[in-house]
Amino acid sequence: MFDLQKPKYKPIVLPRNKKYGNNCWLASGPKVGQRDVVLYSDLEFDHWVTVETNPNVLTYCEQPLEISYTLNGKLHSTIFDMWILMKDGTERFVEIKYEKDLKPDGRSYIRTKRQITTQKEWCEQNGLQHEVITEKDIRAGRFSIDNKLKMLLNYINHDKPASVDLVKNYMTKQKKAVGDICTQLKGKCSTYEVLLACQWMCYSGIASADLKEQIWGNKMEVWSLE
Incomplete structure (x- = not known):
């Protein structure tokens, strides 16, 4: 197993001048x-x-x-x-x-x-x-970077959501809109909890989503990779 504390390479720090660091x-x-x-x-x-x-x-x-x-x-x-x-x-x-x-x-x-x-x-x-x-x-896809950044920030800022296992049970290998999962889980999970679980699963490789053409929301389609 690769040890993140013993990396193969270490970043070379570049000077923040006109050539490097205009948009650091x-x-x-x-x-x-x-x-x-x-x-x-x-x-x-x-x-x-x-x-x-x-x-x-x-x-x-x-x-x-x-x-x-x-x-x-x-x-x-x-x-x-x-x-x-x-x-x-x-x-x-x-x-x-x-x-x-x-x-x-x-x-x-x-x-x-x-x-x-x-x-x-x-x-x-x-x-x-x-x-x-x-x-x-x-930058392929209209919403790709924004969607991935939101997914990443939520993964960094939250522990594994308690709703993951529940949402996973309602996810299939066929594409399904987040809104449909929310409807099925009405009273059990909020829309925010469903979205957070979907983003966590996508980052972890458990699920995938149409990140290029739809923003995170009820219309986003997700599917299981397991």
């Missing part, structure tokens, strides 16, 4: 033992939310490792945006970019291309997966 976020994550997590852009924060709410992720480390590369005869360095360890034991390093930075006519395209190539080559040499993720991947 400070958070804490259950998957890293509730330690402080520093994200250096809005996109990195949104990505962190998707990682923290992915039930298949065991743990992660932001800004985990720095490697070097040469461009135009000069030595440069690059820091991976995140290292992720999945529950099945696979590891991958992630680089987060905006789509515009990956286009040949982009101002920083040459540097970005060399940076990504260096990261991919290093991962191949070390038998690790590498993934480039953009805002189109991270």
Whole structure:
């Protein structure tokens, strides 16, 4: 079992200057033992939310490792945006970019291309997966980030809800609206308790929900994964 108190990597602390930290976020994550997590852009924060709410992720480390590369005869360095360890034991390093930075006519395209190539080559040499993720991947769905953030905050701020087992009994592998579960549990659980239980189960990987196209509420469809 992986020990969160003995992580494989430790975050590299970056200076909060014009290059790093214009939109700096400070958070804490259950998957890293509730330690402080520093994200250096809005996109990195949104990505962190998707990682923290992915039930298949065991743990992660932001800004985990720095490697070097040469461009135009000069030595440069690059820091991976995140290292992720999945529950099945696979590891991958992630680089987060905006789509515009990956286009040949982009101002920083040459540097970005060399940076990504260096990261991919290093991962191949070390038998690790590498993934480039953009805002189109991270922010897919109108309500995805807002829903996942609400789910995460409720998981952090509440112990396992007493209503979980009761709500679970009324959840099936077929999609069912939260409002329908509330109707079935009328007098036993409030709407808030049902929503809290659903969010806790989704974070834990016991259930899933249509997080992309519907906000948390009576119309949200949920289903059991067990």
